[in-house]
Amino acid sequence: MTDTRLQRLQWAVRATLALGVAASVTANILHAxxxxISQxxxxxxxxxxxxxxxxxxxxxxxxxxxxxxxxVAASAIAAIAAWISYHHMVGVVARYGETGTVPYLLPLSVDGLIIVASVSLVELAARRREAERHLQAVRVQAPAAPAPVEPAPATSDIVPRDRRSLPEWPVVPGDTGTSGLGMARDTAERVAGDDEADGRETGHDPDAESRDDDSSDEPDDTDVGLTPxxxxxxxxxxxxxxxxxxxGNTVSRDALARRLRQNGYSIRNSAVSQLLATLRQEAQSVGGSRSTASV
Structure with missing residues (x-):
C-alpha cells in the first residue's frame, strides 16, 4: 500500500473517530x-x-x-472515557423513550466505534512510519547518480599544417638539436610530420591546394574569398x-554540414556557411562564363 493511500485511509479513520467522539460528547452534555460547567x-x-x-x-x-x-496511559484514558460515556448515554437513551435492553446496548455501539477507530489510527500511523523508514533505507543504499558528462567541445576546423608553413630556421653550424633554436626546430618539424600523417589517414592531401586544377568548370581556390x-x-x-x-536534396547549410561530418570532417556551422557561400559564388561564376561563351 502506497503512502498516499495510507494517508487517505488515515483521514477516513480520523473522520470516523471524530463522529464517535461527537456522539459521546453529545450524550454526555445531554445527561449533564x-x-x-457541568456540560x-x-x-x-x-x-x-x-x-x-x-x-x-x-x-x-x-x-x-x-x-x-x-x-498504558492511553488505555487508561480510553477506559475512563468509555465508562463515563456508557452510563451517560444509558441515561439519555432511557430518558428519550427507549426501553428494555436498548438503553444498555446502544452505548456499546458508540464506545466500540471509538475503540476500533482509535486502534486503526494507531496501526496506520505505525505502517506509515515503517514505510518511511524503508524508503530512507532504500535511498541510503541506492548508488549515487553519476555526474553528468560534459559534451566534448567541437573540434577546430583548422586542417593539419603543411611543412611549407613552417618558418625558415637558420642553420647553425654544429647544432645537434640541443640548443634552444635546434629544439624548437625539431619540435616544429615533428608536429608538422604528425599533422601530415593525420591528413593521410583522413584522406586529405596537404599539397592539394598547390596543384593546378585543369578543369575549366571549377574556379581556382585562390580566387575565392575564403579564409586560409x-x-x-x-x-x-x-x-x-x-x-x-x-x-536530389537541397544544398543548404545544415545539409552540407551533415554530409561533411558524415564524410569524416569535423567543422563548425560558421565555416560551413563560408564554404556554401563560396560554392554558390563558383556556381554563379561558372554559369556566367558558360553563358558568355555561348553568346
Whole structure:
C-alpha cells in the first residue's frame, strides 16, 4: 500500500473517530445539568481520548519504555472515557423513550466505534512510519547518480599544417638539436610530420591546394574569398555538394554540414556557411562564363 493511500485511509479513520467522539460528547452534555460547567465536565472524557489518540499516532517514540508508558496511559484514558460515556448515554437513551435492553446496548455501539477507530489510527500511523523508514533505507543504499558528462567541445576546423608553413630556421653550424633554436626546430618539424600523417589517414592531401586544377568548370581556390584555413576543405565541400545534388536534396547549410561530418570532417556551422557561400559564388561564376561563351 502506497503512502498516499495510507494517508487517505488515515483521514477516513480520523473522520470516523471524530463522529464517535461527537456522539459521546453529545450524550454526555445531554445527561449533564443545564449549565456550562457541568456540560464542560461531562464533555471532557471523550475529548481527552480524541487528543490522546492524535498524540499517539502523530508523535513517534524512540524509546521502548516511553512507548509502553504512553500506551498504558492511553488505555487508561480510553477506559475512563468509555465508562463515563456508557452510563451517560444509558441515561439519555432511557430518558428519550427507549426501553428494555436498548438503553444498555446502544452505548456499546458508540464506545466500540471509538475503540476500533482509535486502534486503526494507531496501526496506520505505525505502517506509515515503517514505510518511511524503508524508503530512507532504500535511498541510503541506492548508488549515487553519476555526474553528468560534459559534451566534448567541437573540434577546430583548422586542417593539419603543411611543412611549407613552417618558418625558415637558420642553420647553425654544429647544432645537434640541443640548443634552444635546434629544439624548437625539431619540435616544429615533428608536429608538422604528425599533422601530415593525420591528413593521410583522413584522406586529405596537404599539397592539394598547390596543384593546378585543369578543369575549366571549377574556379581556382585562390580566387575565392575564403579564409586560409578553409581553402583545403573546399574540395570536400564540392564533393558533398555533388553528392547532395545527385541525391536530389537541397544544398543548404545544415545539409552540407551533415554530409561533411558524415564524410569524416569535423567543422563548425560558421565555416560551413563560408564554404556554401563560396560554392554558390563558383556556381554563379561558372554559369556566367558558360553563358558568355555561348553568346
Amino acid at each position: 445539568q443545564p449549565n456550562p 464542560a465536565i461531562a464533555a471532557w472524557p471523550p475529548m481527552a481520548l480524541l487528543i490522546t489518540v492524535e498524540l499517539v499516532t502523530r508523535v513517534p517514540v524512540h524509546r521502548r519504555t516511553l512507548g509502553i508508558i504512553r500506551i 584555413d578553409l581553402v583545403p576543405l573546399l574540395p570536400a565541400a564540392r564533393a558533398a555538394r555533388d553528392e547532395l545534388t545527385r541525391e
